[in-house]
Amino acid sequence: MLLGDFLRNSARRLSPKVACVCGSTRLGYGSFDEQANRLAHALLDAGVRRGDRVVVFLDNRVEAVISIFAILKAGAAFVVVNPTTKADKLTYLVNDCGATTIITSGQLSSVVSEVETAAESLRAVVTCGWEVSRHGTLRNRRIDFEHDLVGFSTEPPRVRCIDMDLAAIIYTSGSTGRPKGVVMTHRNMVSAADSITEYLENVEDDIILNVLPLSFGYGLYQALTAVKIGVTLVLEKSFAYPYQIVQRVREERVTAFPGVPTMFALLLQMTDLDPADFDAVRYVTNAGAALPPSHIARLRRLFRKARIYSMYGITECTRVTYLPPNELERRPTSVGKAMPNCETFIVDPNGNPVAPGEVGELVVRGSNVMQGYWNLPEETNKALRPGRHPWERVLHTGDLFRMDEEGYLYFVARQDDIIKSRGEKVSPREVENTIHELAEVQETAVVGVPDPILGAAIKAIVVKTEGARLSEADVIAHCARRLENYMVPKIVEFRDGLPKTTSGKIARAQLKADEQAAKGMGGETV
């Protein structure tokens, strides 16, 4: 089974059924499959070959989902990149994965045109949307979604991969400051999708709302599992207007509501919500960060007919655990046990399993585990280590967990500095490197501070150079220009100096501890 077969199979069975709703667009399965075939032919015509990487640089819209499946049909691998990514980082990503083609929108075309000159491997740019790009170099082939695809066949291309072939590279933040490309084959992704739809008990008449970015594994799999089962996916670009999302849920009779704690916090802040609007929802899922127990009770009152799933996963293996909804009341802080066709262990630094109650690193074994990080053999060897048999490798997550007497898992903390803000990973080093671009900055350290909506807010502590003039707003504005939106510091504090360890490095642990103490909270980092 190849990942792209999900669409071929569902379209065969369900042709007129609505696959995707976005704004005023309603895309039927038949039309979805045909457009994906056309785009696949266009990509092949533009020189895309089996195993090539194609970047999808779009916000949540039907063209993004069509693109993902078109790329698979062409035998290539898709790389969905967050649409708030700025030009420098996008250039880095395109060069890192050696992408030959980028699919984008008119709105984002000015960012792409900056990338085109610096990205050596790019040969073609596909654009959709009301404002067709006139920017960019002449070297690259330009394909317009609305006008150029009609010339291509609606029959599936004859490219055939095997399930060991590359299906996607999903970039994730690393504590070194450089994002790492998680390599997934068709088999990895089909396995994860199978496990997920099994424990969520998805049925064909599900209607799944997806507000999460498709560049984020959690959001991507809403689309993949939707197509696998043949349900309707309701795509929204952002949770900026929660009231509008609520209207959507009511109008489309949404049955599935996946979210991260930030979304739930914003939703629960609204005062005049009518639970009747959510009565069609039969399941709610949470991942990305821990769901505060106080929210669970309030979510139950809002989603009266829904089962609530607390889950845990990382990009490197898509998803790992889920808590059966009937355990939520008894163990509200647990993330459950391994999903179907997947196993977990908690080990000490020597790799030996720990006893219940003891803290250790979570290790994951299963077909959902990545092949490695793209072109990063050292990082790969740190994450993937020998498993049970000489021929296999298991994933060391870098997350500390403990298990109770019945084997239910509890997230304790990350082993590294990664901050989870809005459910997404933020590398303090990446933000620090960006702040250091300012000449007025002598030293800086970035930490996460507890925040009721964001989970953790990004705080930058800055030491200015002698006599320099720099304001909070200057630092924030600089970061906003260079980083994705969820990485931009919310708070900037200026100090005369930063605490150092005996070896002269910035004492991050102390900074973190100071922040927790200042907020009067100890214990779990989010």
Added chain:
Amino acid sequence: MREKIREFILSRFMLDAKPEDLKDGISFLETGVIDSTGVVELLAFLEAEFEIEVEDSEIVPENLDSVDSLCRYLESKGVTVSPP
């Protein structure tokens, strides 16, 4: 009123843009000018600057998604155009 709104949007969300780049009719959401936490900030600005209270049901694109929409919305809330 229009100028105060434009100044806020330009200084907070469109740092590298020139004033003429902010067209009064363009959708903030479509062009990615404001995201979900941006809306929270925009609301805080409106409530503080114009002394209004925004109902949950009023947090919709029709009221907030462009400079023109914001002006119409504020007028409907009884905010009068201040003299220059």
